[in-house]
Amino acid sequence: MLKAVNLTKTYGKHEALRQLNLSVDKGEIFCLLGQNGAGKTTTINLFLGLIEATSGEALVDGIAVQPNNNKTTQMIAYIPEVVQLYGNLSGVENLNFFSRLAGYKYDHTTLTDFLSKAGLQENAFHNKLSSYSKGMRQKVGIAIALAKNADYIFMDEPISGLDPKATLEFTKICRELSAEGKAIFMATHDIFNAVNVGTKIGIMKEGELVHTSDTKGINATELQDLYLKTI
Ligand SMILES: Nc1ncnc2c1ncn2[C@@H]1O[C@H](COP(=O)(O)OP(=O)(O)OP(=O)(O)O)[C@@H](O)[C@H]1O
Structure with missing residues (x-):
């Protein structure tokens, strides 16, 4: 479980995040909405251990996150808005490189299995990353998360700039990961996507989590109204 x-x-003097309390269980997809500067990336960075909390705790399976603490970083994978990969290497080579960095050595078949599972088309596996579209890069990012065997996957604006088909594929993969028991924590501006893929949503305003609820029984229009009233 992720717990703040x-x-x-x-x-x-600026409070980027104020007294955040939340929990995300394995199998859940938590979509965090909020205006620019609301504190979404700050929350993710605190869980990743990239910045230090001023007070309070971020916990991963009960272990407090501390900057440069390997225990929690090993349990977490992160997919940024723009997945940074090596343009001169192929999808398989990038995956191999980042898996090794995370301490995993896989054979070629296993690497290609991860890419297939992430939804990348087979004929692109050996092409250079510089020829990949944004959606394809994202799939390599997902494959890296799978190869890392992380139970918790953080995503910052993962669908921004994806076309509708790539968004749909991405949504399908998120659902599959959640069905396998992974927890996904996603910062997004996309209300339709949040209600479509999320199991829970949170709305953040000026550093505070001002609303959380299940997505069951709420549609995108209702969520949009709620969002506009809340922020
Ligand atoms: N290193 C920093 N130094 C000073 N202020 C910062 C720093 N990082 C973030 N902030 C401030 O903290 C607040 C929260 O920023 P954060 O990046 O978490 O917002 P966000 O919700 O992710 O926004 P966006 O949707 O634009 O990505 C903002 O007011 C931002 O200016």
């Missing part, structure tokens, strides 16, 4: 307990981050 009174998690707070201040920059000087």
Whole structure:
């Protein structure tokens, strides 16, 4: 389980995140909405251990995240908005490189299995990354997360810039990962996607989580109304 307990981050006098309390279970897809600057990336960075909390705790399976703590970073994978990969290497080579960085050595068949599972078409496996579209890069990012064997996957704006078909494929993969028991924590501006793929949604305003609910029984229009009333 991911858990934030009174998690707070201040920059000087500015509270980027104030007393955040939330939990995300394995199998859940938590979609965090909020305007620019609301504190979504700050929350993700605190769980990734990229920044230090001013007070409170981020916990992964009960272990407190601390900057440069390998225990929690091993359990987490991160897919940024733009997946940074080596343009001169192929999809398989990138996956091999990043898997080794995470301490995993896979044979060629296993690497290609991860890419297939992430939805990348087979004829692209050996092409250079520089020829990949944004959606294809994202699939390699997902394959890296799969290869890392992480139970918790953080995503920051994962569908921004994807076309409708790529978005649909991405949604399908998220659902499959959640059905396998992975927890997904996604920061997004896309209300339709949040209600479509999320099992829970949160709305953040000026560093505070001001609303959380299940997505069951709520449609995109209702969520949009709620969002506009809340922020
Ligand atoms: N390193 C930093 N130094 C000072 N202020 C920062 C720093 N990082 C973030 N902030 C501030 O913290 C607040 C929250 O930023 P954050 O990036 O978490 O927002 P966000 O919800 O992810 O926004 P967006 O949707 O634009 O990505 C903002 O006011 C931002 O300016």
